Structure formats: structure tokens, C-alpha cells
Amino acid sequence: MTNRLSAFVFVVLVGAAVAQAPPQKLITRALEPSAEDLARLNLVVAWRIYAPVGSQGDSIATVQPFEDQVFVQLQSGTLLAIQAHENPKTFKRAGDVLWTMRPAQAPGVARPVAIGPKEVYLTLGQRLLILDRADGKVKYTEELPFSANNAPAIDETSIYIPLGNRRITAYSHVEKIPGHRPPKPYEAPDPVRRVSLIPEPGDALSTPQNRSPSIARLEILRPPFKRGMDSIDSVTSIGMLKNVRPPYREVDSSRSPSVVGLRNLRNIYELSEKESITRVKHLWELQAGGQLWDTPILTADPNDPESQRLTTYTGRNVFTSRREAARTNGIQTQYFTQAAITAPLSNYGDNIYVATADSNLVALSVADLREPSMVSSTLPRGKFTTGGPIQQKPLVTENALYVVAARWGLIRLKHGTLEPMWTERLSDGRIRARPNSDVVQLLSVNSSYAYGIDRGGRLLVIDAIRGSTLSSFDVSAFTLPLTNDATDRVYLAAGSGLLLCMHDTSRLKPEFLRKPPVAAPKKENPVIGEPKKEMPPMKEPEKKQLEKKEPEKK
Numbered sequence: 001m002t003n004r005l006s007a008f009v010f011v012v013l014v015g016a017a018v019a020q021a022p023p024q025k026l027i028t029r030a031l032e033p034s035a036e037d038l039a040r041l042n043l044v045v046a047w048r049i050y051a052p053v054g055s056q057g058d059s060i061a062t063v064q065p066f067e068d069q070v071f072v073q074l075q076s077g078t079l080l081a082i083q084a085h086e087n088p089k090t091f092k093r094a095g096d097v098l099w100t101m102r103p104a105q106a107p108g109v110a111r112p113v114a115i116g117p118k119e120v121y122l123t124l125g126q127r128l129l130i131l132d133r134a135d136g137k138v139k140y141t142e143e144l145p146f147s148a149n150n151a152p153a154i155d156e157t158s159i160y161i162p163l164g165n166r167r168i169t170a171y172s173h174v175e176k177i178p179g180h181r182p183p184k185p186y187e188a189p190d191p192v193r194r195v196s197l198i199p200e201p202g203d204a205l206s207t208p209q210n211r212s213p214s215i216a217r218l219e220i221l222r223p224p225f226k227r228g229m230d231s232i233d234s235v236t237s238i239g240m241l242k243n244v245r246p247p248y249r250e251v252d253s254s255r256s257p258s259v260v261g262l263r264n265l266r267n268i269y270e271l272s273e274k275e276s277i278t279r280v281k282h283l284w285e286l287q288a289g290g291q292l293w294d295t296p297i298l299t300a301d302p303n304d305p306e307s308q309r310l311t312t313y314t315g316r317n318v319f320t321s322r323r324e325a326a327r328t329n330g331i332q333t334q335y336f337t338q339a340a341i342t343a344p345l346s347n348y349g350d351n352i353y354v355a356t357a358d359s360n361l362v363a364l365s366v367a368d369l370r371e372p373s374m375v376s377s378t379l380p381r382g383k384f385t386t387g388g389p390i391q392q393k394p395l396v397t398e399n400a401l402y403v404v405a406a407r408w409g410l411i412r413l414k415h416g417t418l419e420p421m422w423t424e425r426l427s428d429g430r431i432r433a434r435p436n437s438d439v440v441q442l443l444s445v446n447s448s449y450a451y452g453i454d455r456g457g458r459l460l461v462i463d464a465i466r467g468s469t470l471s472s473f474d475v476s477a478f479t480l481p482l483t484n485d486a487t488d489r490v491y492l493a494a495g496s497g498l499l500l501c502m503h504d505t506s507r508l509k510p511e512f513l514r515k516p517p518v519a520a521p522k523k524e525n526p527v528i529g530e531p532k533k534e535m536p537p538m539k540e541p542e543k544k545q546l547e548k549k550e551p552e553k554k
Contacts, residue, residue: 030477030494038502041461041471042449046085046489046501047095052078053497060493061110065486065510069098069133072499075110077103077124081136084489084501085510095501099136103129112151112295114159119173121159123148128161130173130280142171142280153296153310158283158323160310162292168312168321170283170329179278286321286329290314294344297352298323299366309370311352316340318354320370333375335364344393346401348514351381351416353401355390361403363418382418386411387435395442395485397513402442402450409437410452412467422467436460436467441481446488446504446511453481459492487512 038044051060054076062073068087072080081098092098107124114121119139120131126147130140146165153160159171292314301307309320309332318335343355352364362380369375387408395402400421401413411433412421420433438460439452449470450462457476460469478500480493488511490502503510 030479030496030498032498032500033473033475037473039505041459041473042505043461043490043502044505046503047082048501049082049095049097049499051080051497051499052100053495054078059495060480060482060497060499062112063482063484063491063493063499064112064115065484065489066115069115070501071113071115071120073110073113075106077105077107077110079113079120079122079131079136081120081133084487101131101136101138111148114152114154116154116173121152121154121173123152123161128152128159128171128280140176140278140280145169145285149292150295153298155298155308155323159280160296160298160323162294162296162312164291166288166291166314168286168288168292168296168310168329170285170323170325172281172283175281177279177281284325284327284329286325286331288312288314288319288331289317297345297347299347299352299370301367307370309366311345311347311366311369313341313345313354316356318345318352318364318369333369333372335369335375335378337362343390346394346396348396348401348415353394353396355394355403357389359386359389359405360384361386361390361394361413361418363416381416384411384413384418384420384433392441392483393485395445395483395513397445398515399447402445404439404442404452405435409435410439410442410450410462410467411435412450412464434467436462436469438469442483443481443492444484444488444490445513446507449504451490459490485513 032045032048035044051072051074053059053074058074058076060072061075062071064071064073065084068084070082070084072082074080079101081100083092083094083096083098085094086092101122103124105124111123115133118133120133120136122129122131123144126144128142128144128148129138130142131137132139144161144163146163146167149162149164152162154173157172157174159173161169161171163169292312294312296310296312299307299309299311308323310323311318311320313319316337316339318337318341319331320333321329321331337354337356339356339358339360341354342357346353347366350366352366352369353361354364355361361384363382364380365378368378384403386403386405388406390403390405392404399415401415401418402410403413404410413419414421422434422436423431424434425431436452438454439462440455441453443451443453443459445451445464448464450464452460452462453475454460454472457474457478458472459475461471462469475492478492478494478498480495482491482493484491488503488507492500492502
């Protein structure tokens with residue numbers, strides 16, 4: 001009996017120890033799927049790359065395709081420019097790294113970048129960097145008044161940055177404040193020219209014919225006699241010298257800069273120099289009523305040059321403002337939704353799509369939002385209610401709008417009216433929306449298929465016409481799925497730095513989801529020339545002469 005009791009106690013103690021032991025972590029490494037598995041999904045790998053991940057805490061943060069390039073940013077702030085597809089003009093292959101930019105200090109939170117035709121705009125904490133898109137070199141830097149909350153928005157002339165202090169600040173990337181570089185400081189010559197007392201025979205004034213030369217300008221009184229070469233002023237003035245050792249240079253910096261008007265003493269060493277760098281010009285600043293978490297949307301009517309507006313939101317307030325202002329900009333119009341806004345705004349044409357916390361998606365008119373007399377009474381053009389809150393930015397294409405709702409799934413909607421395109425008919429004859437409830441995150445779409453991730457980490461291939469799942473494959477090792485809202489390419493990233501770019505086998509060239517905006521036609525000024533002079537009336541004899549010259553018609 002005692003042995004059984006002791007054995008039972010031993011088993012209980014061992015079980016308790018095993019239960020209290022920390023579970024072992026299973027570390028998995030992401031591997032590229034085989035060609036056979038991808039062929040079953042009708043996919044193929046376009047290119048692959050291992051990003052230069054520095055430590056275990058470093059990983060891929062954002063992937064942003066733009067034209068023929070892809071910009072990949074790491075959590076450490078490192079930015080890579082990759083060739084998206086082959087370019088015969090530059091002899092670049094798909095997947096080639098064009099350049100890499102490593103910041104001197106990690107930003108803490110990696111924000112997306114803004115890409116222009118010739119420059120890349122990057123925010124690292126409280127600093128704005130403008131890079132050359134061709135080689136990645138830093139062209140200009142600017143100290144921001146506060147850290148940025150998201151990527152800046154850019155147009156042809158300006159940069160608009162949402163800050164963490166509830167403000168939007170605007171800079172001009174066209175107009176610059178020129179820097180100053182002082183001329184080379186004056187360098188006084190060394191007064192002591194000779195360091196040796198040995199006389200030089202070549203310069204001697206004593207010759208066999210002249211045994212007793214004048215000693216008025218002689219350097220020494222022993223033959224051979226040399227003329228004195230040193231100047232009388234052998235001690236240079238040290239009033240404006242940087243040091244008292246040759247070569248003598250005047251002071252080229254201010255030893256005690258004024259700190260009266262400084263906000264902080266972080267870069268005070270830069271103020272002690274006479275040289276100043278070229279800076280971008282600050283335009284204006286706008287104060288909002290709450291935190292600004294989204295990149296502003298820039299809207300304009302191509303036929304109206306005065307319709308350029310900046311649209312963003314805070315809380316449940318969608319407001320607009322002008323892009324051009326003096327030092328301080330103000331809110332022009334405001335539209336209040338019925339609930340708080342839960343996802344970034346999307347824009348297509350004259351429609352702005354707003355997702356709210358009451359599981360509704362509404363479409364608003366851009367023209368009505370910028371008119372102060374109509375914004376208070378405007379009604380949504382369309383409204384669609386999902387089965388859960390929308391927390392991801394809707395993906396906009398030329399033909400449709402893809403929306404993912406939490407605990408509900410993916411649905412495809414029409415532009416403007418927001419009518420569902422994936423429907424089913426009930427037994428009583430009614431038609432209702434039929435979402436794909438397996439999708440948790442949308443990766444990319446094309447005209448035939450949509451690609452998403454389910455709760456188990458599987459890659460889903462969905463029919464874009466009907467919304468049903470066609471095939472799936474486990475990609476749970478790729479823990480960083482990325483949404484591509486520019487092209488039809490599918491990107492998968494892993495913590496080890498592996499980045500895969502995949503596409504449909506029948507689409508070798510990337511398919512852009514949205515066409516580039518058409519610029520407004522420029523109005524040509526009519527050339528005003530000299531008015532044509534009227535011919536004086538012909539006299540009767542002249543008419544008779546012309547009639548005689550014309551042959552008779554038979």
C-alpha cells in the first residue's frame with residue numbers, strides 16, 4: 001500500500017513539473033513553394049530576394065510597387081529599390097537590386113514612402129529625407145516639428161505630411177532655400193622661410209672681383225655674403241588666427257552661437273558653422289481636431305484648376321482643405337459620419353469610400369464634399385452593410401471594389417452604388433450578398449482571380465466573377481502577408497528576409513489595377529494676329545478686263 005501511494009505521489013509531482021515547464025518554441029523557416037505546388041494554383045515565381053535583415057527584431061515592413069520598381073522597407077529603416085520586371089532599355093532583370101539606403105539611426109516605426117517621378121520621400125522619426133530615385137542618394141533633409149504618423153502625400157509641387165501632434169504640414173519639393181558656403185579662408189604665409197643657417201653659395205654676393213660688398217642688406221657678415229630674404233614683419237598678427245602654429249588661418253566659425261530662439265539643443269553644433277545646407281521650403285501648417293492616422297487623399301477636377309483639395313479624416317469627421325495657403329491653412333468643409341471611421345479612405349474618380357464602426361461602407365461625392373453649401377446636406381451615393389467592422393483599406397480597381405470585413409469575409413462591390421457582385425438566390429426568391437467567409441486578408445487581384453489568406457495561413461485562389469474558392473496552399477511560414485493595391489503581383493514575406501513575387505502563368509507583364517490619372521488639357525491662348533485688310537471694291541473697267549481674260553465656257 002505504501003509503495004502504491006509513493007508511486008502515485010511521484011507520478012503527480014512529475015506531471016505537475018511537466019505542466020509548469022515552459023513549452024518549447026517550434027522555429028520554422030520559410031521555404032519557397034515547389035513548382036508543382038504553384039502549378040496547381042496556376043502561379044509561378046517571378047523573382048525572389050533575401051532582404052538584408054540585420055537582427056531578429058528586423059523584418060520586412062512595407063512593399064510598395066510603383067511603375068517598373070518595387071520599394072521594400074525594413075523595420076530598421078533600410079530602403080531597397082528592386083526592379084519589378086525586365087526593362088530592355090536599361091538591361092535590368094526582374095529582381096535586381098538597384099540601390100540600397102541605410103539610415104544612420106533606426107526610425108523606431110517604419111512608415112511607408114511616397115514615390116514621385118524622380119524622387120522618393122521618406123520620413124524617419126522627425127526627419128524628412130528626399131532621395132534620388134535613380135541612385136538612392138540623399139538630396140535634401142528637413143527637420144520636422146513632430147514625428148510623422150503615416151506616409152506623405154505628394155503632387156506636382158508639394159509634400160503633405162500628417163504629424164503626430166494633430167497637424168498637417170506642407171513643404172515644397174520644387175522651391176528650395178539655397179544654402180551658403182563661405183569662401184576658402186585666407187591663409188597667411190609663414191614668415192620664417194629659412195630653417196637652416198648654412199649659407200647657399202649660389203646666392204652669394206662675394207665674387208673674386210668684388211671682395212668687399214656693401215653690408216647694408218647682407219644676412220650674415222661671413223663670406224659668402226647673402227642678401228637678406230626675410231621680411232621685416234616676422235611676427236604675423238594673431239588677432240583673427242585660428243591657431244598660432246603655421247600655416248596661419250583665420251577663424252572660420254562662431255565659437256559661441258546664440259541659443260535664444262532655439263526650440264532644442266539637439267543640433268546646436270550645426271549652428272557654430274558658417275556653412276548652411278540647401279533646404280526645402282515650408283509652405284503652411286493645418287491644425288486638426290484629432291489624431292491623423294491616414295495619408296491625405298488629393299482630389300481635383302481635371303476641368304477646374306481651382307478644385308484641388310486635400311481630404312482626410314479624424315474620428316468621425318471627414319474634412320477638406322485647399323492645397324495652397326499662406327503660413328496657416330484652415331479646414332474648408334466638414335462631413336460627419338454616423339460612427340467612427342475604422343479604415344483608411346479610398347478614392348476612385350468622383351467617389352470617396354468611407355468605412356465606419358457600425359459595419360457600413362458609404363460612397364460620398366468628391367464634388368459635394370468640397371462645396372461648403374452642399375456638404376451639410378449631401379447624401380451618400382451608395383451604402384453597403386457588412387457582417388463585421390471594416391478595418392482594412394478597401395482595394396480599388398477599375399471595375400470593382402474589394403472589401404474585407406472582420407469575422408465576415410471578402411465581398412466585391414460596384415463603384416458608386418456599392419451593389420454586391422457576388423450574390424446568391426434564396427429559396428423564397430430573394431437575392432442577397434454572398435461573401436467568401438474564408439478570407440482574412442486580401443493580397444492581390446486581377447481580372448480573373450483574387451488572392452487572399454485565411455485564418456490558418458493558407459493562400460486562397462478565388463474566382464473573381466463568382467467569389468468561390470478554387471484552390472489553396474499552406475504558406476503559414478510566411479508570416480508577413482502584404483497587400484498589393486497597385487498591380488496583380490502577389491507578395492509573400494518571411495521573418496528571415498525572404499521575399500517572393502508571384503503572378504499568374506498567363507500574365508507575364510504586370511497588370512495595373514488602376515489607370516494613371518489623365519492630366520487636364522492645357523488651354524492654349526489663341527494667337528491674335530493682325531486683322532485681314534479688306535480689298536477695295538473693283539472698278540467697272542477692271543471688271544471688264546477680267547471678263548475678257550476668262551475663256552468662254554463651252
